[in-house]
Amino acid sequence: MIWRTHMCGEPRKELVGEKLILSGWAARRRDHGGLIFVDLRDRTGITQLVINPELATQAAELAHQIRNEFVLRAEGTLVARSDETVNATMPTGEVELQVANLEIVSRSTPLPFQLDEENVDETLRLRYRWLDLRRDKLQRNIGLRAQMVGIIRREMEAAGFLDIQTPILFKPTPEGARDFIVPSRLQKGRFFALPQSPQILKQLTMVAGFDRYYQIAICFRDEDLRADRVQEITQLDVEMSFPDEELLFELMERMYARIWRECLGSEIATPFPRMTFEEADSRFGSDKPDTRYELELEDATEATRGSQFGVFAGAEAVRFLRIPQELSRGDLAKLEELAKEWGAKGLAYLVYDEEGEVRSPIAKFLSEDELARFRGDPASTVLFAADTWETTSRVLGVLRQHLARQLGLVDDETFTFLWVTDFPMFKRDEEAGHWGAVHHPFTRPTTEWEGSFHDDPKRALAHTYDLIVNGNELGGGSFRIHEPELQAKVFDLLGLSAEEQRAKFGFLLDALAMGAPPHGGIALGIDRMTMVLAGEPNLRDVIAFPKNQAGVDPMSGAPSDVTQEQLLELGIQLHEPQA
Ligand code: ASP
Secondary structure, three states, X not given: OOOOOOOOOOOOHHHOOOEEEEEEEEEEEEEEOOEEEXXXXXXXXXXXXXXXXXXXXXXXXXXXXXXXXXXXXXXXXEEEOOHHHOOOOOOOOOEEEEEEEEEEEEOOOOOOOOOOOOOOOXXXXXXXXXXXXXXXXXXXXXXXXXXXXXXXXXHHHHOOOEEOOOOOOEOOOOOOOOOOEEEOOOOOOOEEEOOOOOHHHHHHHHHOOOOEEEEEEEEEOOOOOOOOOOOEEEEEEEEEEOOOHHXXXXXXXXXXXXXXXXXXXXXXXXXXXEEEHHHHHHHHOOOOOOOXXXXXXXXXXXXXXXXXXXXXXXXXXXEEEEEOOOOXXXXXXXXXXXXXXXXXXXXXXXXXXXXOOEEOOOHHHOOXXXXXXXXXXXXXXXXXXXXXXXXXXXXXXXXXXXXXXXXXXXXXXXXOEEEEEOOEOEEEEOOOOXXXXXXXXXXXXXXXXXXXXXXXXXXXXXXXXXEEEOOEEEEEEEEXXXXXXXXXXXXXXXXXXXXXXXXXXXHHHHHHOOXXXXXXXXXXXXXXXXXXXXXXXXXXXXXXXXXXXOOOOOOOOOOOOOOHHHHHHHOXXXXXXXX
């Protein structure tokens, strides 16, 4: 028994007259004055079946039973469609299969939603994910993802990287999220943590002499879910000994260029431009700037030190954005609301009308010099943020993105890649009263900060790099600390006592003390990459079986209850949830 001679997307004119066997799903059935038409679908496309009761009596009888999503096997002769019935929008639209024998291989209960239905509730889609995944868009997204991962593997192998698997049951690895913990039955009362990334383990593969490591790794981060977050992220994880930044960047650029070429048929420009964090922050108010458009931030802190306008004179930083449009009061009110959401106290502005006349509640407080400094073109607006440097970045960075969309400056057809380098090494954690690592605690300082980072942690820079495309962070990495003394010094600064260092990272410190080569690496999010590649705004739609936004899988019901017996074995007692 042969299931098929061809896939449903394959039949073409050249095959007319041949006997074909096709198997697939009934996407649609239409009855037309005796003739029955069925669109037969598989992963590769659709072929139209025609069942003529005069030529195939049995098949026609059976065909009346066909409902959407039944699985069928059809044997017949490929025929050309008449000119009037050719469907130019279908790759197989010039032909149809004249069915001789038909078999219903498998039936379907009534469907909870039709595959071509728009706006189906996401919970319902996730509940019946196997059906949802049959839709064109999801077939394409998941297919694209697989194609991309294939290219990644080929590029990494060609460059001499070894695919090494690391454990899922491990110890906490700090990436700044909460750990998922797993109780151990054999070691009652003790817990594994699921890795937030294989960071320490990949470093250990370098200490172990493997020289170049990669893995398509799953990382578990127990984060509160937002639209663009999931708790299981997949990343291309990479590490190399005796690291060479140029080699690493080139490898990544080559890989992306190939992914774009093979998956989308488009060329991206390499090498990718590079920019330090400091430059990105001051020009774009962001560590992941969208450089498809200009709208750059300007700094007026110096120019306003002696301002009569107290809000400017007293602020740590005064920065502004020039918008090439005379914004209305309504626009400004909305922008102010957005600015406040991101931490601004208000939004000062100067609006220039067609004649170049200024309209602004603050103009009267500004000196001639100040007004000259900010002077905009006719029909333009200047928007200010006066606050801490960080807040001005955050607020103007968001307004910049928002306005670029509103003004139609964003070209969705282009992809602008960018490396952002030299991030700050530490960030003050006011609550904890010590410094925290901006990247992770194993990141080394830049060469110039090696001897002095502990004297001025606020300004110290780390040897780090992030890869950005169109304002999305694809991932990032760093050169690592391979000297145990240096690592201990960083741990000290992060507020880890000597005992804590031993308990949490003793094994890493021991390894670093036994001949650790200099090393560095990167990790790039596969989910995010697929979203960009597929132009898919919904993160869950580039993942075959995602959880919903509450971290629940509506299909299987996970997470689910366990029996009292299982809990007992683990030595765990559940508290009643607080009322
Ligand atoms: N482990 C880091 C992360 O998961 C990346 C790296 O430093 O290689 O973000």
